[in-house]
Amino acid sequence: MYTPDEWEEFIREWATALAEDYFQIKRLGGAGDKGADIAAFKTDRQFEGPWDCFQAKHYKEPLGYAVAAAEMLKVFTSVIDGAYCLPESYQFLAPRGLSTPFNMMVSKPTTLRNKFLDRLVEGDALVKGLDNVMLGAVQDLAAVTDFAMFRSVEVLDALDTHSRTRWHAARFATALPARADGEIPPEQYMPAEARYLQQLLAVYVERAPDKITTLDSVAGVPKLGRHLQRQRVSFFRAESLKAYSAGAVPPGTFEKLQEDIHAGVVDVAEGDHTDGYARLGQVLAQVGSLDLSRHKLIDVADMDDRKGVCHQLANDDRLTWVEEA
Incomplete structure (x- = not known):
């Protein structure tokens, strides 16, 4: 079983094989990461431009909505505080996957948004510590956000994608991919x-x-x-x-x-x-x-x-x- 740090590193490696041509991929997990374990930037504007967030949740049990909601809240408060602009996608990757109820919710973005908005009320444990100004700002931003940005990545799909990276053989002790025949030296010296x-x-x-x-x-x-x-x-x-x-x-x-x-x-x-x-x-x-x-x-x-x-x-x-x- 991976440690949380190893899981984050696996995700950073995995992200390099995604179809998106990222400008840069940074592992930021740790204190002060503001909910962005792995940030994949699409332009040199980085957090000021389009980007994807990959969230590593390393637990022994499937990731449930209660834990995920706190991470989602962190994204909205970070955007309001000016830490970054809203990511184009926010993808959960957990070794045990998502719980069935949460996976169902993620598969219905409107339902997920409504459930999240229902908890943005004074007195709910989710928003404990938020002042009324921040709470109102989160309510307004969440209400106009397309919750299809929140996604899950299945472990088997992540492993399949990771198999196309340069780290896969070393990490999983598998055979290296086939190597093409060597280049024939050109007649002209290079x-x-x-x-x-x-x-x-x-x-x-x-x-x-x-x-x-x-x-x-x-x-x-x-x-x-x-x-x-x-x-x-x-x-x-x-x-x-x-x-x-x-x-x-x-x-x-x-x-x-x-x-x-x-x-x-x-x-x-x-x-x-x-x-x-x-x-x-x-x-x-x-x-x-x-x-x-x-x-x-x-x-x-x-x-x-x-x-x-x-x-x-x-x-x-x-x-x-x-x-x-």
Whole structure:
């Protein structure tokens, strides 16, 4: 069972997969949140513009009307106090769902509004602590509000939507979604691969200085030409893994994999070698032997991905194949 904080975080993750293209989603739950656990803003005006409110009610029992009414009241008083404008939707998410009577009420907005208005009277426990001015203002605002804004989200529907987020596999220990085939390197060299190619060129020039001066001349040495093509395949394979990670795993997951690969090969890269070609070869052999099983992405990665990460690191000058004089 989740804690209340974990439930709020689950809802924030869930909201990222909704069809609405939100400008930003903020988790605000806690003291002073004014009834807005998760706020999903539709424009950069945030609380001053259109937004949706997702309310996390983490109880052992189904959410009933008595508890929900107090949260609904908080929305109206917050709007009147100027904390925010009225949300376009206010959606309850509770692990045990809504009680049957409350769920029926939410399904009939006019009935829900009438029930709510019936309790906006002096002496009712719901409005205890409100002065007459605020009570009157709440009555007026609630009377003209379309209570269809109050909705419930069924747990099964929330889980189905959450399954399309980058957090789902990690949170529920499920298999990662299928990964598309890696991108085939384009014939033309791309700006994004400039530095690691420059590093490879240094390796090849060191090996065949009489035959190689540019990347285009590498093809003139068949063995090295094939070697270059394999490295580009690996680099683009790792780039595709990085792009895949943006939709399949939590932020930072790919970067943690990069860090562990760097830690696993950097001592080899900085060791003594006959030349850069030998250094590169030892690093690529080493990366294949690393135990990376704790990384979720390894479930969908292959040897080319591992080698490609080494070239990504070289692209960022975190690994160097030919030592500068």
